[in-house]
Structures are given as C-alpha cells and as structure tokens.
Amino acid sequence: MYATRDDMIEFFGLDEINELERNLVQGVANTPDEQEALNAKRVAATNKVLLAASTDANGYISRRESLPLPSVPEQLKWPVCAIARYKLWKDRESERVRQDYKDAIGWLKDVSSGAVVLLIDRASTPTQCNVGSIFVV
Numbered sequence: 001m002y003a004t005r006d007d008m009i010e011f012f013g014l015d016e017i018n019e020l021e022r023n024l025v026q027g028v029a030n031t032p033d034e035q036e037a038l039n040a041k042r043v044a045a046t047n048k049v050l051l052a053a054s055t056d057a058n059g060y061i062s063r064r065e066s067l068p069l070p071s072v073p074e075q076l077k078w079p080v081c082a083i084a085r086y087k088l089w090k091d092r093e094s095e096r097v098r099q100d101y102k103d104a105i106g107w108l109k110d111v112s113s114g115a116v117v118l119l120i121d122r123a124s125t126p127t128q129c130n131v132g133s134i135f136v137v
Contacts, residue, residue, distance in 0.1 A: 002054045002072050003080040005046050011081050020088040021046055046088070053083035060108035061118070071121040079104035 009017050021042035029035035057080050058067060086093055086101035093101070110116040 001047070001050050001080075002057060002076045003050055003078075003084070005043060005050070007077045008046070008050070008081045008084065011078060012085055016085075017046070020085070023090075024049075024088060046084075049084045049087050050080065053080045053087065056083055057108055060112040063112040064114060065118060065120070069118075069120055070123070073118045073120050075119060079107050 005017065024045045025038070025042045027038050027041075029038045057076060061067065061069070061076075082100040082104035086097055086104075089097055107116060111118060
C-alpha cells in the first residue's frame with residue numbers, strides 16, 4: 001500500500017476518518033472487547049479501501065515505472081488517500097472530496113504521461129501490495 005490510515009488521519013482528520021469507518025462497518029459494542037473487535041473491523045475495512053486506491057494508482061504508475069516500486073514516494077500518499085476517501089464516502093461525498101479525487105486522478109495521469117516524475121528511492125527494497133493471492137505492486 002502507498003498510504004496508511006494514519007496518513008488519512010493526517011490529511012483529513014481523525015473525526016472524518018472515524019465517521020467514514022462507522023458508516024462503513026456499523027455495529028454496537030457493549031463491552032471493551034467488543035469495541036476493540038469492532039474497531040479492528042473498521043480499520044481493516046479502511047485498509048482494504050487504501051489497498052484498492054493503491055491498486056488504482058498502479059494503473060497509472062505502471063506506464064512509467066516498473067512495479068513493484070522500490071520505495072513509496074511521499075508524493076504518492078496524498079493522491080492515494082484522496083482516492084480512498086472518495087471511495088469511503090460512497091456517493092455521499094462533498095464537492096471538496098469530489099474535487100480532491102479529480103485532482104488526485106489528474107496528478108496520476110500526469111505521472112502516467114511523464115509530466116510529473118515520481119521521486120523514488122531506488123536503493124530500497126520493492127513495496128508490495130498483497131491482494132488475496134495476487135501481488136499487486
């Protein structure tokens with residue numbers, strides 16, 4: 001994955017991410033253990049969406065770079081988070097969320113065309129995104 005839940009919190013705030021996760025995985029917890037399990041399900045669901053957004057990004061990146069990338073460029077985090085956020089809102093997004101998504105896709109198109117260059121640390125080991133039994137990088 002090119003971004004984490006913590007990256008999403010940094011960009012969009014804990015309140016919004018918690019709201020999105022509550023809408024994504026609903027439930028009531030009556031005990032601390034149940035709350036912990038519910039929170040884990042919510043985080044896992046967010047991570048699944050982040051993985052999907054990273055896979056979307058790979059479709060653009062692969063036109064210019066060999067995959068897997070040897071490292072995650074910092075500049076990829078925001079576009080991947082913006083795509084994930086858009087997906088998490090599920091047709092209830094605001095104009096700001098929609099515009100961020102369009103900006104992220106536009107930026108990835110620029111990467112694909114070569115107008116934007118990814119700043120990759122080529123000395124690192126490859127980054128892998130595990131999707132089921134298929135590795136998508």
